[in-house]
Amino acid sequence: MKILVLTGSPRKNGNSNILAENFIQGAIKARHEVVRFDAAFKRVHPCIDCNKCRTNENCVFDDDFNFVKENMSDSGMVVFVSPMYYFGVSTQLKAVIDRFYSINEKIHVPKKAALIITYADTLAKEAEPIKKQYEVLLSYLGWQDMGQIIASGVWTEGAVNNTKYPKMAYDLGKNL
Ligand SMILES: Cc1cc2nc3c(=O)[nH]c(=O)nc-3n(C[C@H](O)[C@H](O)[C@H](O)COP(=O)(O)O)c2cc1C
Structure with a gap:
């Protein structure tokens, strides 16, 4: 399965990126294909609700959202x-999620x-709040x-290195 990982931290060696890396290593071990988009290091303009995506293609x-768009369609996860x-x-990750609006019809x-x-x-x-937003998004x-x-x-x-979470992230990727 192809997996698209969207990260949102500007700290390259920060906690969430450490967990992302552990998840990715687990997924690769299980022979999944992983593509990663680090939103904090990309150019993704916030959606401006012009609705041009509703009339134009x-x-x-x-x-850089083009990368997400291109890799979303054939990603299973x-x-x-x-x-x-x-x-x-x-905000960096939210900007990416808001731009889903431009491909909304293709991602249901x-x-x-x-x-x-x-x-x-x-x-x-x-x-x-984050869990609820994620769950409602998935339901939608x-x-x-x-x-x-x-x-x-x-x-x-x-700080996350000294916790149980890196192994949890690795196992999540490995046991998909
Ligand atoms: C702008 C900002 C807002 C934050 N808000 C919260 C918060 O609401 N609750 C919390 O527990 N930690 C908050 N934090 C701390 C981060 O969530 C925490 O340090 C996290 O581990 C950072 O992850 P990262 O290393 O992947 O960037 C905030 C940090 C920043 C910079």
Whole structure:
């Protein structure tokens, strides 16, 4: 299966990217094909609701979202990876998700999905908004959840290395 991994952290060696890498290693071990899009290091203009994508074939923005568009169609799975920023996903990842609008008619097809988030606090309820958005998005698109890694209590860059979460991410990728 081809897997599209969308990450949202600007910290190259940050916690969510560490988990993304572990997930990817597990998935490769299980012989899946993985393509990765690091939104924080790409040019993705926020959607401006011009609705040109409803009349024209293409979005008015010809930017790095093209990579997502091209790889989405033949990917059987999409993985959302993000740090928590004020109880939501990072702006960088949200900009990518909002641009789904321009390919909305093409992505209501069965796919698998997973969610990986990292955050500093330890209260489970703080992760509920992100989990809920992910679940409603999947329900809207008709995609199937394959697993969620909600890594709490990790603040500084690399703190997640000393936790159970990297192995969980690896196993998620390996056992798909
Ligand atoms: C702008 C910003 C907002 C944040 N908001 C939250 C938050 O609402 N709750 C929380 O527990 N941590 C919050 N954090 C901490 C990060 O979620 C945490 O450090 C996370 O592990 C970062 O992941 P990364 O290393 O992959 O970027 C915030 C950090 C930043 C920079």
